[in-house]
Every structure is written in C-alpha cells, then in structure tokens.
Amino acid sequence: MNLHEYQAKELLKKYNVPVQEGFACSTPQEAEEAYRTIKTTYGSSFAVVKAQIHAGGRGKGKIRETGINGVKVAKSLEEVSDFATKILGGTLVTIQTGEAGKVVNKIYVAQDMYYDGPTERKEFYLSILLDRSNGQNVIMYSTEGGMDIEEVAHNTPEKIFKEWVYPGGGLNGYQARKIAFNLGLSGEAFKNMTKFVTNLYNAYIGLDCAMLEINPLFKAADDKIVAVDCKMGLDDNSLMRHPDLAQLRDISEEDPTEVEAGKYNLNFVKLDGNVGCMVNGAGLAMATMDMIKLSGGEPANFLDVGGTANATTVEAGFRIIMKDPKVKAILINIFGGIVRCDRVAQGVIDAYKNMGNIEIPIIVRLQGTNAEEAKKLIDESGLKVQSAILLSEAAALVNQAVSAA
Known part of the structure; x- marks a missing residue:
C-alpha cells in the first residue's frame, strides 16, 4: 500500500526522523493559511507547493490543464494561491503515470529548506528495501541525490553504495557511521546523519515497510539532516498488525478494477494486453501469461x-x-x-447469462477435480464458450481468437 508524502512524513516523525515540515491542503484557502503559518514559524517568505499523487517525477511532470510543474517554489502568498489553484484538480502527467496522468486532490505546502548558513548544502539519496537475493534488508545510498537514481546507477554506478542489514539483528552503529562517512560528512553533520539513518531504519522495520525512499535526503546549511521528500510503501500483508495505517489508504489513487477485485479477495493486476485471463494460483497464472504471449497475444491482466x-x-x-x-x-x-472445476464452470455460465450478449471468444481449460463434469456443464450450456483439455489446445484457440480480432 503506497502512501502520500505528507502521510509518510507524519509517520517518520513518530520515529524521531527529521522531516521538511508542511501541511496537506485540499483548497487554495487552506494553502494560503499553511503559508502564513510557515512564514510565521520559520521566518521565510519561501514555501514549496507539491502535488500529492502516488507517483514519482512530480517536479518534472506537468499539470495537463495548466502546463505548470507538479512541484513549485512560491515566494509570496499570491504565488502560493496561484500555484494551488493551478495544481489542485488538475491531471499531473509524469514519467511514472504515463499519458493518463493522475488527478491531484491534495497538495503539500512545505517549509523552505534552502536557507543560508555556515556550511554547504548537499542533497543525497537513500532508500531501504528487501534484497530477496540474499534475504536481507539493504540500504542503498548515494551522494547524487535529488535526481533519478536510475540515471545515477547507469551513468556513474560507482556512486551507488549498499549496506546490507540482517533483519533479525537491526542496524549496527558502525554501519550507520559507515554510511555517513561514505557520504563525505564530518562533524555535526556526521553525527546527525548516523542518528537519521538509525531512526529511519527503525521506522522501516516498525511500520512494516516494503520500501522507504528519501530523495533528496538533505544536509541543510546548519548541518541538519532532513527528509525533504519521502516515498513509502507498506507491506499489505502486515496491515493486520497496523489497523491505523490501513486507514491511510487512498483508493482514488488506485486502479478502480483492482479495488473492486479486492472486495472479492481476488488477486488482480491490470495490464495492457488484449487477452484476459482467469487462473487459480500465481504460478499457473504466470505460465498462462507466458502461453498467451507465445500464442501471439498479450495478457490484459493477471487474475x-x-x-x-x-x-x-x-x-x-x-x-x-x-x-x-x-x-x-x-x-x-x-x-x-x-477448487472444484464444476464450480468454476458454473460461475462462467452464470456470468455469461447475467451479462447478456458477449461477443468476444471465451476459451475455458479445466483440469483436475470434477473436470469432466465441468466440461459437460459448459458443452451443454448452449453458450459460445470453447472448452479445452490440453494446454496446447487452449493455446491454439487463443491464437485463433487473437488472429481473428
């Protein structure tokens, strides 16, 4: 389950992780009030207005209706109001959303972190996730923050550092210090970074995160270490332990068909192909999708x-x-x-009859418990449903259907 930036930052604060302070706003009036509070509290006339969607690349992305970027720096109350008006309700198109984009229902008005001070400001990258290849959590970090980490990994892979952490042991002090050292920090900034990384890892574990990314991880001019942005994904399987976190789910950011499938406890992922598939078991589903591609089609979904x-x-x-x-x-x-094949067959027949006239070909392959009874049900239903016993037969029927479409 993905969270918005403003939600993730509130959770990080509970683990004593310093974040760029701000306010989530749904209207230009709320944004103006947030700006006044930020100006009074921090004494700066600058504020950052950020679109809140479940996608990266917001700074480079543009609102389709108004043409402005999804992240803007405002220098006055009037600019905050103008940016809020042009971003809220608009469709933000980024490299991750594709051309469809996502509608912006909230913005985050945040404090300016680029104030002057005795030391140089720096942007870093840091993320934590599970490395399935060795069964350990990995902290991936780089001195090249504030940009696409994929570009850094491709062009300058030597600037990507990794620190593996045994899940049952926690992050050791020497590991946190190693990260701060590799980022080129010293003095107060070094101490603050070791605390930041330690607390961030505790948040990753405590919240049952699937992924936690800070980009940029910012060293301010007074050596404070702050999470300026945050992407957080929670492990869906852990939400039984976190009913409070489950309430943070934003259904409007998810595919409506996937949301509907969840109501029936169906594992559904929408794809871009032309052959729909319904299977029982993830392994069989993957094999079926491979078979669809080999037969000349493209999977339209994983179900x-x-x-x-x-x-x-x-x-x-x-x-x-x-x-x-x-x-x-x-x-x-x-x-x-x-599962019994005859139950599946009956479900197909009921759906076919209830939905009325269905023009597209339907191929059904049933093997196992009550497979013969299931085939008989389909064959005697009088419906335009083609049955198959062998996988090769199903592949041939799919090929015919795709070729005729």
Missing part, C-alpha cells in the same frame, strides 16, 4: 481467483475482465486441486 473460488467470485472476476475494452478474448485456465 488469480485462489483456491477457494466459487461461482460468485468467478462471476465477479469475469465481470472485471470484461470492463477492459482492449480485451479481445478471455482464457480461463483452472487446475482443480482445492
């Missing part, structure tokens, strides 16, 4: 109905797939181990 599928969940999955106008054929590939 795992799980081992407890019944007629109701199958019908729900069927309806979700059909909402995608790009779908030219549907392949249902079920292995009846726990």
Whole structure:
C-alpha cells in the first residue's frame, strides 16, 4: 500500500526522523493559511507547493490543464494561491503515470529548506528495501541525490553504495557511521546523519515497510539532516498488525478494477494486453501469461481467483475482465486441486447469462477435480464458450481468437 508524502512524513516523525515540515491542503484557502503559518514559524517568505499523487517525477511532470510543474517554489502568498489553484484538480502527467496522468486532490505546502548558513548544502539519496537475493534488508545510498537514481546507477554506478542489514539483528552503529562517512560528512553533520539513518531504519522495520525512499535526503546549511521528500510503501500483508495505517489508504489513487477485485479477495493486476485471463494460483497464472504471449497475444491482466473460488467470485472476476475494452478474448485456465472445476464452470455460465450478449471468444481449460463434469456443464450450456483439455489446445484457440480480432 503506497502512501502520500505528507502521510509518510507524519509517520517518520513518530520515529524521531527529521522531516521538511508542511501541511496537506485540499483548497487554495487552506494553502494560503499553511503559508502564513510557515512564514510565521520559520521566518521565510519561501514555501514549496507539491502535488500529492502516488507517483514519482512530480517536479518534472506537468499539470495537463495548466502546463505548470507538479512541484513549485512560491515566494509570496499570491504565488502560493496561484500555484494551488493551478495544481489542485488538475491531471499531473509524469514519467511514472504515463499519458493518463493522475488527478491531484491534495497538495503539500512545505517549509523552505534552502536557507543560508555556515556550511554547504548537499542533497543525497537513500532508500531501504528487501534484497530477496540474499534475504536481507539493504540500504542503498548515494551522494547524487535529488535526481533519478536510475540515471545515477547507469551513468556513474560507482556512486551507488549498499549496506546490507540482517533483519533479525537491526542496524549496527558502525554501519550507520559507515554510511555517513561514505557520504563525505564530518562533524555535526556526521553525527546527525548516523542518528537519521538509525531512526529511519527503525521506522522501516516498525511500520512494516516494503520500501522507504528519501530523495533528496538533505544536509541543510546548519548541518541538519532532513527528509525533504519521502516515498513509502507498506507491506499489505502486515496491515493486520497496523489497523491505523490501513486507514491511510487512498483508493482514488488506485486502479478502480483492482479495488473492486479486492472486495472479492481476488488477486488482480491490470495490464495492457488484449487477452484476459482467469487462473487459480500465481504460478499457473504466470505460465498462462507466458502461453498467451507465445500464442501471439498479450495478457490484459493477471487474475488469480485462489483456491477457494466459487461461482460468485468467478462471476465477479469475469465481470472485471470484461470492463477492459482492449480485451479481445478471455482464457480461463483452472487446475482443480482445492477448487472444484464444476464450480468454476458454473460461475462462467452464470456470468455469461447475467451479462447478456458477449461477443468476444471465451476459451475455458479445466483440469483436475470434477473436470469432466465441468466440461459437460459448459458443452451443454448452449453458450459460445470453447472448452479445452490440453494446454496446447487452449493455446491454439487463443491464437485463433487473437488472429481473428
């Protein structure tokens, strides 16, 4: 589950991680009030106005309707109001959103961190995530902050550092000091960085994060170390331990079909292809998607109905797939181990009848428990549903459907 920047920063503060202070605003009037508070509190006439969406590249992205960037530095109350008006309600298009973009429902009006002081200001990059190759958490960091880390890794890989942490042991003091040293810090900034990294890692563990990224990680001119931006993703499987965090979910940022699938406990991910697929089991789903590509099609989705599928969940999955106008054929590939094939077949038949006239080809391959009964149900239903026993037969039918589309 992804969080907005303003939500993530509030959580980090609970772990004593210094962040760029600010206020989440839904209207230009709220943004103006936030600016007044920031100016009074910090004595600066500068403030940063940031669009809040679940995507990176906001600073380079543009609001489609007004043409301004998703992150703007305001120098006055009038500019804050103007930027808020032009960003809120607009569609922000970034390299991560694609052409569709995302509608901005909130902005974050934050304090200016680029004030003058006795030392040089610097921007770093730091993220924490699980390295599945060795079963350890990894802290990835670089002196090249404030830019796309992919470009840094490609052009100057020697500037990317990694520190692995055994999950059960926690971050050791020498590791935090090593990170601060590799970032070229000394004195007060060195001490502040070791504290920052230690507290940030504690937040990563305590919040059950799947990913935590700070870019830029900022060294201010007075040697304070501050999270200027924050991307935080929580492990969905851990939300049972964090009911308060589950309340932070912003459904408006998610694909509507994926949200609907979640209501039926279906594992659904929308893709860009032309062949919808419904499968039970993630491994079989991946194999089915490979088979679709080999047959000349492109998967339109990943849909795992799980081992407890019944007629109701199958019908729900069927309806979700059909909402995608790009779908030219549907392949249902079920292995009846726990789930009974006849239940799946009945769900397909019910969905077909309830949805009325369906023009696109539907190929159903059922193997395992009650597979023969399932095939009989489909064959005798009178519906335009093609059944297959072998995977090769299903592949051939998919090929025909794609070629004819």
